[in-house]
Amino acid sequence: MAGDQLQVLTALDVAKTQWYHFTAIVIAGMGFFTDAYDLFCISLVTKLLGRIYYYEGNPTRPGSLPPNVSAAVTGVAFCGTLSGQLFFGWLGDKMGRKRVYGMTLMLMVICSIASGLSFGHTAKGVIATLCFFRFWLGFGIGGDYPLSATIMSEYANKKTRGAFIAAVFAMQGFGILAGGMVAIIVSAAFKSAYKAPTYFKDPVASTVPQADYVWRIILMFGALPAVLTYYWRMKMPETARYTALVAKNAKQAAADMSKVLQVEIVAEQEKVEQIAMGQSNNFGLFTRQFARRHGLHLLGTTTTWFLLDIAFYSQNLFQKDIFSAIGWIPKADTMNAIEEVYKIARAQTLIALCGTVPGYWFTVALIDVIGRFTIQMIGFFFMTVFMLALAIPYHHWTQPSNRIGFVVMYGLTFFFANFGPNSTTFIVPAEIFPARLRSTCHGISAAAGKAGAIIGSFGFLYAAQNKDKTQTDPGYPAGIGIKNSLYVLAACNLLGLLFTLLVPESKGKSLEEMSGENEEGEVEMDVTDAYSQSRTVPV
Template sequence: MAPTGQKLQVLDALDTAKTQWYHFTAIIIAGMGFFTDAYDLFCISLVTKLLGRIYYHVDGAPKPGTLPPNVSAAVNGVAFCGTLSGQLFFGWLGDKLGRKKVYGMTLMLMVLCSIGSGLSFGHNPKSVMATLCFFRFWLGFGIGGDYPLSATIMSEYANKKTRGAFIAAVFAMQGFGILAGGIFAIIISAVFMARFNAPPYEVDPVGSTVPECDYIWRIILVVGALPAALTYYWRMKMPETARYTALVAKNAKQAASDMSKVLQVEIEAEQHKIDRITAAQENSGDACSKGSSFGLFSSEFIRRHGLHLVGTTTTWFLLDIAFYSQNLFQKDIFSAIGWIPAAKTMSALQEVFRIARAQTLIALFSTVPGYWFTVALIDRMGRFRIQLLGFFFMTVFMFALAIPYDHWTHKENRIGFVVMYSLTFFFANFGPNATTFVVPAEIFPARLRSTCHGISAASGKLGAIVGAFGFLYLAQNQDKAKADAGYPAGIGVKNSLIVLGFVNLLGMLFTFLVPESKGKSLEEMSGENDEENGGDAVEAVH
């Protein structure tokens, strides 16, 4: 580690700062992007069945219409493709142009495309779905940019003592987004049911779909623009992070000025230290470009951070296979075990109400508490332990649901299934879903931090795509013999749960490649302190 005298005063001030009001405002400002992210990505699962009823119902057919498999896959998966692209592009751009310059672009893209998704137009089902997919791709593109930028900004603003809790709190806003999506869907469907004299708990055997249902899914999607729009002004007022300004842009005066206002203390600019560090880097034998001692994927990067990047990408990839397939297809699992009645026994409004109610209960009692357990304990237990613990219990509960699956499909055992299923969400969020977001923002150098976080996050979204399309394929491969025997669920759901159990087991193993960053400064973790003295990077150990 560099001697105390070598460390920039502005970075030391950030590392040792007491928790202040600006920390909480930064959490809200950055977290609103994730609130919108979760609302927009997960609310689509509330309306896909509604889209099938409205646009793919055949007159005279005994059952309500459903989205064709290829259309369902496109509507569910296209936002993930956009998110993956946005994570890579904006992650790279955040290191090139600065965090703040790019931050507003992602939010405005989210606002415009949320509105566009709700206003999807067309004269036939194909054109409506094509327009919806177009806007959801670019919505995902904006959401993707928020991942590396929000994580990097929060990590570079936070002190080292509570940095994990602050970054996790930003990500925990996802839980409130999922909850808000469910609650709003409950409210809007109840309002429409009251309007058409269909009480929420009344079963409608006709399976009707009133024309006004076309408004419901559009309203749900458009409302997702509000939280992002409300925080745009405050994002634009945030100063650039001192670590980018000082270590990447090499402007010590501006960094000291910005953080003096934020921390409300006098900070010396120390441009002479920046100049000395820059000169040492430029004279380094491994220099790839002016102002950087090594570049992304250079031999030196691979030596110092190669295994770290493998660890963050593989664990996020494996986690998202399980996490997103669970979230997107809750409604199918709940229908399979009989917790939600068959679609033909309900009106379209009642179906939206019941699906939203089930997802909201899961979010309220397992998803949201899981996020905030991580916030409370991450700087005490450490990232490694929480991630390992989460993957372990997700594995246990997946196998406990899958192996005796026939037992759970009986009516008297459904509550037990829902409880155990909800525990997988709890340990996903009090576990790898939070830590895979936190760690990449802490362990890489400032000049590559946003890019490496974007690569790690994009790997996760690749896993989400695998989970979304893979689960759809397995869940549709139903065992006809069991269906004929009177079971409401088929082998597709069981096979999916078994596969997800093994995926979580692999996540446990790859967690051992991820370093522990609890209580260490960003420069200590990335090795930037040692670059100043020409030494080797700090080796982070568990």
């Protein structure tokens, strides 16, 4: 029989929604706002970088990044993010959530500014410096994933925990939206200050010297929200679950949460030590006990996040290529450099506003009503449907009269990604693993997702550049590559639907109930028992 819950943890589980919940959402969420801004703003300026640094002297064609350079600029931050998720996830369980939280934020601030100050005597030098700083920017962003999710899950009550964690993650949508808005404002300001010609006739006039400031300002702006929240992150107390269950300091946990909840909580050091002595609670990550209890759970969270991010990041990072392919964004040689940034940012902002952001907040509203499992299944299913609906009649969507329909369908895939697995894959790993391994397991799950993002960013880049040579219609510039990519992404979503069956439902349950940390040396429960007990939604 499970042991009694610690009073401090029970107080957290049953606490009414209070001001500190919203404070924690904003503090943790601003990290995700910054993360999304920094990761996705690069897609707004890659074409501008090509115009500035890779113009080949042809007055009829603007410069463009070579495929390998474009892949490096776009994907290097994900390599850093993957590394950061593994490292800081592990460190968060060893040193505590709060202490590591400040490290990641400062790294993000420094590297955001440094990215905008990238230097070099040649084009290769500038791009190499940019890639170096974006790798370390990604490293800091990676740490924010497991730490933000874990902190919010350990602060929240069990009734609305899903909504609180989803609200933190929903700030990602505002970060994507802010990236587009900043790019619109900056490019519009420079465009109005310098009246360049509408058509690309003179490469000097089209890519003005001031264009070099545009991409630098856009990248550096990402440091601002991170700086604004640093002080408040350092003021947050360590989570009671880490202090009590990992650091074994019941007195400190009770004191911290008494102040936060404004109630009197009794320190229960003996009970903490009793829980710590339970043999079933001492297993590590690479043990048979973990494999039996949580092996399938970890497989489920890693595979679903991996498959989701192949599709999600491919869509986000290469919207400009897709919109150019269907003719929604004019050809590069009909615009000057700053005007191109403006039109790309406007298109991506429209998608974020109409599809991306609403999806996140539908999840916030419904996740504690219909559950994580149901939302994830719905999301993967409709992403598959809409991807196939775009891919099968792809030539139909490229016709000028049908482009609005394509954009609407494309926006719906973003809606169901965010009202679906993009949110739930972030939430569930923060709820189902033991406190001493929670940050580590979330980091592993998130790193699997970033492995998918790397595959998506590098793979989709080359696929999108594979033009359909059988097409004779000059208004149909990027045929078979994008069409086949949409088929691949649909297959990824379908596989994600199947692997969701491995992920347990955590709606309405305490973290200790999900992880089994209340057990005091009882007979071990294998993963099939854990799976059947945790599922509340019929399959």
